[in-house]
Amino acid sequence: MSNYETITVERRGKVAVLTINRPDKLNALNKQVHTEGVAALEELRRDETIRVLVITGSGEKSFIAGADISEFQDQTPITQRDLFNEKTFFNSIDAFPKPVIAMVNGFCLGGGNELAMACDLRICSENARFAQPEINLGIMCGGGGTQRLTHLIGEGRSMEMVLTGDMIDAQTAEKIGLVNHVYSADKLEAKTMELAEKIAEKAPIALQLSKEAVKFASRSNLDEGLRREVDLFAICFSTEDKQEGVSAFLEKRKPVFKGR
Ligand code: COA
Numbered sequence: 001m002s003n004y005e006t007i008t009v010e011r012r013g014k015v016a017v018l019t020i021n022r023p024d025k026l027n028a029l030n031k032q033v034h035t036e037g038v039a040a041l042e043e044l045r046r047d048e049t050i051r052v053l054v055i056t057g058s059g060e061k062s063f064i065a066g067a068d069i070s071e072f073q074d075q076t077p078i079t080q081r082d083l084f085n086e087k088t089f090f091n092s093i094d095a096f097p098k099p100v101i102a103m104v105n106g107f108c109l110g111g112g113n114e115l116a117m118a119c120d121l122r123i124c125s126e127n128a129r130f131a132q133p134e135i136n137l138g139i140m141c142g143g144g145g146t147q148r149l150t151h152l153i154g155e156g157r158s159m160e161m162v163l164t165g166d167m168i169d170a171q172t173a174e175k176i177g178l179v180n181h182v183y184s185a186d187k188l189e190a191k192t193m194e195l196a197e198k199i200a201e202k203a204p205i206a207l208q209l210s211k212e213a214v215k216f217a218s219r220s221n222l223d224e225g226l227r228r229e230v231d232l233f234a235i236c237f238s239t240e241d242k243q244e245g246v247s248a249f250l251e252k253r254k255p256v257f258k259g260r
Contacts (some may be wrong), residue, residue, distance in 0.1 A: 001043055002229035004036040008058075009044070010082040014051040014200035015193065016044050017103075019058050026065035027057035029089065029111045035066075037089035041096055048259060051200040051207070053096065054192055055119060056103040057112075060185065063102070063128065066110025069137065080142075090143045091120040094215075099199050102213065102243045104128045104179065109167075114143035117152060120211060122179040125188040130173050133165040151218045153177055204259035209233075 001009050010017045018040055020027040038129050044050050057063040075083070092113065093100055102116035104124035116122050132145045140146070141162060150158040153176045161168070170182045183191045199207065209232040217225050236242050240260040246254035 004040060006030070006033045007036050007040060009040050011050065012193070013197070014049065015054060015196040016047075016050045016052075017056065017098070018044075018057050020064055021058045023057075023059035023062070023230070025068065026062035026107060026110070027059070028065050028068040029140070030068035030071055031083070034083075034089045038087050038092045041089075041092045045096060045098070050183050050238070051098055051204055052196045053098055053100045053101050054196050055093070055100060055115070056105055056192075057145060060106065062107040062112075063104040063124075064109070064112025064115055065107045066112050066133070067143070072137070072139075076090065088160045090114055090118045090144065094144075098132075098204070099207055099211065100198075101192060101196055103188060105185070105188060108146070110134055110141070111143045114141065114145045114148065117148040117178075118144060120220075121195070122173075123181050123183065123192045124170050124173065124179045124189065125181055125185040126170050127185055128173070128179075128182075129167045130161075130170075131165060131167040131168075135165040137167045149178075174257050190238060203239070203245060203257040205239050205241060206236050206245075209235060 006020065006022055008019045008021050010019070018037070018114055020033060022027070022028060022033070023052055044053055046188050072086045099121070100119040102119040102122045104116055104122055106125065106127060108116055109125070109129070110133055113132060130139050132149065134145070146158070146162055149161065157176050170179065174182045181191070213229045213232050216228050220228070241257045244257060245255045
């Protein structure tokens, strides 16, 4: 794995843990984090030993406190548009073929919440706080916030978060479906790794195709989605792992999936 300055990547068996490492800036996303994040995801995508990715923030206070506001000062409309039309960290996560879990260990604001929402699952600590506070800076969400938030929690709740910029706590985030589970800070990592390891034992191709099918649901209509699901389901029948999964069930043993 390459050496990065603003992120770290650790392999724990079949699970990779990518940590945004700017704790003195509450892990705010500057251009370098985007560039290094995109590069790291490309390496992890090609690494067949890695089956699940966990993304978190360094320190105990913050997951990601949003875009690095200091970089906004010199941005023109065109440079900002080019930056977000390029391959961003958000989009690379969204397109990452393996399951991605956001382990939200504190402030999850603006681009941080947008990044968490680009992940497949969100697990947070009781001290996590969520907001889209861009409105307080006289701007609006630009990393998918208005779109992914609305898909996840519905228009009324999304509108309230986007228009007020107010923070919500972890329990509220769980209640409205923004996060999957909340744990005390001391259990967050163990519980997240438990979930990641459970998913890492499943058949990788079936995981990838399942992700694609679920994501397609919010980007298409029901008829198109149902047809896509049938096609993806059929592709599973071309894999060795389908043979293994079915044989293991019939032979009353645990399957060993190889990603083929
Ligand atoms: N961009 C750049 N720097 C940021 C940042 C951001 N989004 N969020 C925090 N920081 C920096 C602070 O400037 C400060 O740096 P300094 O020590 O060099 O002054 C450091 O991180 C610690 O933050 P601080 O504000 O002192 O911590 P706090 O506990 O008082 O407040 C927050 C925490 C998260 C409430 C506050 O930092 C905040 O509101 N951040 C901005 C959140 C935001 O609007 N994000 C959306 C951006 S579009």
